Amino acid sequence: MTKTPTSRDGKTSGRGARDLRVRVKSAKGRKLSSTLWLERQLNDPYVVRAKREGYRGRAAYKIIELDDKYRFLVPGARVVDLAAPPAAGARWPWPA
Numbered sequence: 001m002t003k004t005p006t007s008r009d010g011k012t013s014g015r016g017a018r019d020l021r022v023r024v025k026s027a028k029g030r031k032l033s034s035t036l037w038l039e040r041q042l043n044d045p046y047v048v049r050a051k052r053e054g055y056r057g058r059a060a061y062k063i064i065e066l067d068d069k070y071r072f073l074v075p076g077a078r079v080v081d082l083a084a085p086p087a088a089g090a091r092w093p094w095p096a
Helices: 032-043 045-053 059-070 086-091
Strands: none
Touching (some): 032 045, 045 059
16 A cells, blocks of 8 residues: 655645555564565555556566567457466365
8 A cells, every 4th residue: 555645735745756665563373474575565566556557466567568578469368367376286176
């Protein structure tokens, strides 16, 4: 979540339009690595931009960049996201 400094009258404070850094409090039962990942995720400008523009994730910008270079997307084409979190393989629902 990004915030811009504002005064009581709703105008910017004059400090510039940079986003404030989100700090995550440690939670009971959450490992330090999870807390650090969550803080990186919340402060990632691509994650914030993707949310604001209605994309499902920051990978959309990589796909757009690749399409600008190679022109493989055509109007009406479907894009399937096959990515999964790293630990998803450990809980795969199908038998081995």
